[in-house]
Amino acid sequence: MNIAVLGTGIVGRTHAAKLASLGHDVTIGTKDVKKTLAETEPDAMGNPPFSIWQKENKKVKLVPFAAAAKHGEIIFEALHGMIAVEVLRTLEIDLDQKILINISNPLDFSKGMPPTLTVSNTDSLGEQIQKALPNTKVVKTLNTVGALLQVNPGSLADGDHHIFVSGNDTKAKTKVIEILKEWYGWKHIIDLGYITTARGTEMTLPMWLRLWGALGTGNFNYKIVTSD
Amino acid sequence: MNIAVLGTGIVGRTHAAKLASLGHDVTIGTKDVKKTLAETEPDAMGNPPFSIWQKENKKVKLVPFAAAAKHGEIIFEALHGMIAVEVLRTLEIDLDQKILINISNPLDFSKGMPPTLTVSNTDSLGEQIQKALPNTKVVKTLNTVGALLQVNPGSLADGDHHIFVSGNDTKAKTKVIEILKEWYGWKHIIDLGYITTARGTEMTLPMWLRLWGALGTGNFNYKIVTSD
Numbered sequence: 129m130n131i132a133v134l135g136t137g138i139v140g141r142t143h144a145a146k147l148a149s150l151g152h153d154v155t156i157g158t159k160d161v162k163k164t165l166a167e168t169e170p171d172a173m174g175n176p177p178f179s180i181w182q183k184e185n186k187k188v189k190l191v192p193f194a195a196a197a198k199h200g201e202i203i204f205e206a207l208h209g210m211i212a213v214e215v216l217r218t219l220e221i222d223l224d225q226k227i228l229i230n231i232s233n234p235l236d237f238s239k240g241m242p243p244t245l246t247v248s249n250t251d252s253l254g255e256q257i258q259k260a261l262p263n264t265k266v267v268k269t270l271n272t273v274g275a276l277l278q279v280n281p282g283s284l285a286d287g288d289h290h291i292f293v294s295g296n297d298t299k300a301k302t303k304v305i306e307i308l309k310e311w312y313g314w315k316h317i318i319d320l321g322y323i324t325t326a327r328g329t330e331m332t333l334p335m336w337l338r339l340w341g342a343l344g345t346g347n348f349n350y351k352i353v354t355s356d
Numbered sequence: 357m358n359i360a361v362l363g364t365g366i367v368g369r370t371h372a373a374k375l376a377s378l379g380h381d382v383t384i385g386t387k388d389v390k391k392t393l394a395e396t397e398p399d400a401m402g403n404p405p406f407s408i409w410q411k412e413n414k415k416v417k418l419v420p421f422a423a424a425a426k427h428g429e430i431i432f433e434a435l436h437g438m439i440a441v442e443v444l445r446t447l448e449i450d451l452d453q454k455i456l457i458n459i460s461n462p463l464d465f466s467k468g469m470p471p472t473l474t475v476s477n478t479d480s481l482g483e484q485i486q487k488a489l490p491n492t493k494v495v496k497t498l499n500t501v502g503a504l505l506q507v508n509p510g511s512l513a514d515g516d517h518h519i520f521v522s523g524n525d526t527k528a529k530t531k532v533i534e535i536l537k538e539w540y541g542w543k544h545i546i547d548l549g550y551i552t553t554a555r556g557t558e559m560t561l562p563m564w565l566r567l568w569g570a571l572g573t574g575n576f577n578y579k580i581v582t583s584d
Contacts (some may be wrong), residue, residue, distance in 0.1 A: 189566040244477050249562070289581040320566045328566035331559040336479070338548045338556035339580065347583045352567065354576040 132157055132200025132306050134193060134215070136164050138175045139231055139275045140206035144188045146279040147204070147219070149347045150311055155189045157196025159215070164190060171265065172237075176318065197222035202229070202307070209234040210246055213256050223264045228298045229307075230268045230326075231278070239252050242337040245330065252327025254294055265300035268326040269293045269308065274346040281349075282313045289349040294325040360385055360428025362403075362421060362443070364392050366403050367459055367503045368434035369413070374507040375432070376415045378536060384426025387443070388490045400465075403434045407513070418569055425450035430457070430535070432484070437462040438474055441484050451492040455528045457535075458482050458496045458554075461561050470565040473558065482522055482554025493528035496554040497521045497536065500564065502574040510541045519579040522553040546580065 133144045134157045139158075140258075148154045158164040167177040170197045182190065182232075192254075197203065197219040209214055216223070234246040234253040247253055254268035269291060270278040281287045291314050295301045301319060308314040318329060340346050357572045360383040361372045361384045376382045386392040386406075395405040403409075410418065425431065425447040425562055435443055437460045444451070462474040462481040475481055482496035497519060498506040519542050523529045529547060548556060560578075568574050 248477050248559070249472050284583055285581045318567070318570055320570050325566045326564035331476070331562045334555035334559045338553045339546070342546055342548050343580070343582055345582065347414040349581050351581050352571070353513045353579050354571055354573065354578055355512055 129153070130199050130201045130268040131155075131204065132196040133188075133204045133206060134196060134201075134208035135208070135232070136178050136190070137206065137208070138173065139278070139310050140204070140291050141178075141181055141185070142205045142279055144233075145185050145208060148185060148187045153199075154187065155191050155196045155199045157191060157193040159193060161190055161192060162344065165185050193219060194222055200226065202227050202303075204229050206229065206231045208232065210236060210238075211236070211255055212253060213260050216257055219263055220263075220332045223261055227261060227265045227266070227267060227303060228257070228261065229304060230257050230272070231270045233271050233330055235312070235333065242334065242341075245333065248327065250327075250330050252324070252326040252329065252330050256288050258296065258323045265295065265297040266323055267295035267297075267300050267304040268323060269295055269304060272332055273330050273349050277347065279312050279351060281315070284347060284349060287313060287315045287350075290318055290352040291349075292318050292325075294308075294320050294323050294329065296323050316351075357381070358427050358429050359383075359432065360424040360430075361416075361434060363434035363436070364402065364406050364418070364461070365399070365434065365436070367506070368432070369403075369406075369409050370503040370507055371434060372416045372457075374411050374540070376391065376413065380427060381427075382415065383419050383424045383427045385421040387421060389418055389420060395430075408529050419469045421447060422450055426445060428454065430455050430531075432457050432459065437481055438464060438466075440481060441488050442487055442552065445488045448489055449483045451489055453491060453493070454529060455466070455493045455495060456485070456489065456500065457498070457532060458485050458494050459498045461499050461558055470562065470569075473561065473566050473575045476555065476559050478555075480552070480554040480558050482551050482558065486524065486551045493525040494551060495521055495523035495528050495532045496551060496557065497532060499529050500557050500560055501577050505575065505577060507540050509543070512575060512577060513579075515541060515543045517579040518546055518575075520553075520557050522548050522551050523555065544579075 258266040463471040486494040
């Protein structure tokens with residue numbers, strides 16, 4: 129399948145590599161291809177510059193955002209949360225009627241660590257993206273775990289933990305759930321309901337950050353334990 | 357031990373009943389004893405009026421907030437989140453140097469369901485209470501699960517799920533962790549750090565509410581699955 133990944137950070141790269149390894153035709157979108165390729169320093173998290181990663185992932189093509197959005201039948205959105213709405217708004221026509229998997233969270237690192245949320249409580253990034261792209265089928269998911277777990281849940285406790293989906297379009301959610309199961313190996317998926325439920329998953333980020341601090345690792349996830 | 361529970365709602369009652377059953381001398385504090393006893397209607401959640409509950413829990417004494425605060429060596433705070441700071445501020449002298457277990461969440465039901473939070477992201481109810489009571493040892497815990505699970509975690513999956521503590525005073529947290537384990541039977545407790553980490557646990561409430569909707573039961577909890 130023709131797939132677009134938007135964002136060249138660690139989340140975007142992780143999905144692009146995994147999707148390419150599954151045989152998909154993957155483009156990864158960025159604002160300025162030349163600038164992204166010219167970066168020579170690791171990012172704030174110590175990840176190598178894109179050009180180094182690209183050498184080991186030659187099948188993934190780096191293109192401008194609009195070209196990626198045109199190419200993808202399904203879009204994996206992994207932008208920085210603070211610019212996601214602004215970027216996506218420019219791609220409205222190319223994303224018309226397509227499924228957009230919104231992975232990014234509205235994290236604001238500008239005020240020090242741990243980051244706060246730019247939007248929460250009475251709104252969410254998932255809802256803001258759906259409003260900016262009224263004819264795109266926005267499904268929020270994977271935003272509650274780290275990048276490596278997102279594409280390889282089986283690496284932790286044989287996959288015995290949960291992931292969540294939020295979205296207004298039932299068929300799109302069914303397709304995304306199929307992708308999560310069949311491509312990535314997620315076993316336990318809870319459909320929370322409409323895109324407004326993205327408020328719930330996005331607001332778990334402050335907890336994730338404190339657990340990361342307490343546990344000393346980001347390699348963890350929630351298992352929802354019920355009586356049934 | 358002499359214990360005070362503040363708040364006559366379902367959370368306060370559940371703790372008072374459990375603590376009395378363990379042999380403690382429990383008072384439960386309210387604003388206006390006569391008014392609380394005069395209630396004849398079930399509350400919004402369908403819980404019976406206090407006087408009915410009292411008949412089955414005669415050992416628990418209903419007293420004004422200040423008398424309860426004086427009585428308790430340890431305080432279980434289970435007020436409505438929206439009035440908690442206002443009430444506690446009036447009890448500052450009686451709560452001096454004591455451990456206060458802050459269970460309440462800053463839930464605002466005034467704007468319809470699901471409730472939003474009155475404070476989040478850059479502050480928390482736990483922090484606001486600690487600021488209002490600078491000489492009290494505030495420990496936030498139990499706020500991420502329903503009342504019945506709070507005092508009886510073993511009723512779900514034999515207790516194989518997690519609870520969290522946040523607070524600035526290490527000795528107070530050690531004591532609260534001991535209470536959680538020995539009185540209530542919690543097996544898995546994560547110390548998240550300072551009271552600021554209450555932002556993390558309080559902000560999971562919107563997720564709890566959506567999971568409640570998706571699962572059709574409030575009888576669930578998070579198990580933190582890690583690689584270690």
